[in-house]
Amino acid sequence: AAGVIQSPRHLIKEKRETATLKCYPIPRHDTVYWYQQGPGQDPQFLISFYEKMQSDKGSIPDRFSAQQFSDYHSELNMSSLELGDSALYFCASSLWDRAGYEQYFGPGTRLTVT
Amino acid sequence: AQSVAQPEDQVNVAEGNPLTVKCTYSVSGNPYLFWYVQYPNRGLQFLLKYITGDNLVKGSYGFEAEFNKSQTSFHLKKPSALVSDSALYFCAVRVAYSGAGSYQLTFGKGTKLSVIP
Numbered sequence: 001a002a003g004v005i006q007s008p009r010h011l012i013k014e015k016r017e018t019a020t021l022k023c024y025p026i027p028r029h030d031t032v033y034w035y036q037q038g039p040g041q042d043p044q045f046l047i048s049f050y051e052k053m054q055s056d057k058g059s060i061p062d063r064f065s066a067q068q069f070s071d072y073h074s075e076l077n078m079s080s081l082e083l084g085d086s087a088l089y090f091c092a093s094s095l096w097d098r099a100g101y102e103q104y105f106g107p108g109t110r111l112t113v114t
Numbered sequence: 115a116q117s118v119a120q121p122e123d124q125v126n127v128a129e130g131n132p133l134t135v136k137c138t139y140s141v142s143g144n145p146y147l148f149w150y151v152q153y154p155n156r157g158l159q160f161l162l163k164y165i166t167g168d169n170l171v172k173g174s175y176g177f178e179a180e181f182n183k184s185q186t187s188f189h190l191k192k193p194s195a196l197v198s199d200s201a202l203y204f205c206a207v208r209v210a211y212s213g214a215g216s217y218q219l220t221f222g223k224g225t226k227l228s229v230i231p
Contacts, residue, residue: 033218042204042221043158056218090157094217102148103219105158 004093004106012112013081021076021109025093031055032074033103034066035090042088043090049074050096081113118207120222127195128230135190135225137205147188148206149179158204165190183218187203189207195229202226 005024013019025032031050035043045058049068060066060084063081068074073091078085090111092103117140129134139145149161156180162173164181172178179190188205204218 001225017170036221042223043219045218048218092219102160103162103190104160105150106155110155 004090004091004104006091006106006109008109009107010110010112012114014114015081015083017081017113019078019081019097019111021078021089021091021111023076023091023093023106025072025074025091026104029095029104030072031094031096032068032072033092033094034060034074034076035092035105037088037090037108038084039087041097046076076102078111084112086111086113116145116207116209116220117220118205118220120149120203120205121223122225123223124226124228126228126230129197130194131178133195133199133227133229135203135205135227137188137190137222138186139188139205140186146208147179147181148208149173149177149188149190150173150204150206150221152202152204152224153203158216158218160192161186161203186187195227197229197231200229 007022016054033048034046046060047057047066052068063079066076088108090105090108092105094101094103119138147164150158150210162171164171177192202224204224205222208217208219
């Protein structure tokens with residue numbers, strides 16, 4: 001079965017650079033969630049999209065922005081990177097109107113800021 | 115607001131023994147509860163969920179969990195642990211579907227399970 005695809009899997013950037021993370025949800029899934037998992041931490045919700053509209057916003061820094069495109073893939077744009085942005089970034093997808101459906105997580109993008 | 119507590123940072127169990135990983139939650143309204151497992155340098159894999167109905171839910175790899183509304187708990191259990199079960203386990207909660215709003219997951223801090231041969 002098709003799973004959530006994230007690219008790149010690994011990314012190394014320097015401080016103050018920008019980074020773009022991509023997420024391709026499971027086919028027919030209309031909702032995308034982004035989570036950030038710092039070293040030794042639990043995943044923290046950043047932002048979510050449903051039908052290309054932002055549906056909720058969590059602890060996402062103002063330096064970050066995201067969007068969902070017409071094909072439902074999503075991109076997380078990160079600017080002015082800081083050392084503290086080093087983390088595993090997960091994308092998850094689900095169906096909005098299927099009550100109780102679990103979120104399916106991608107393998108994550110490991111971002112290292114040096 | 116919703117929150118999850120996993121009181122044990124680490125659980126050690128001998129192979130073949132039963133295991134329990136504890137989770138308590140707080141949510142406004144009816145909860146949907148989930149367990150995910152994370153192997154080193156890997157993503158989160160879904161194990162099982164409680165939505166409604168039977169309080170005992172069965173999931174992947176022989177795991178099960180019991181929903182206890184009065185104790186607001188959702189402990190993960192397995193009758194006989196395997197070395198390959200060693201991983202990081204996350205309990206997560208979200209508000210029940212209401213047709214509006216977002217359904218972000220709130221995770222516990224995770225419990226590292228070590229199964230000793």
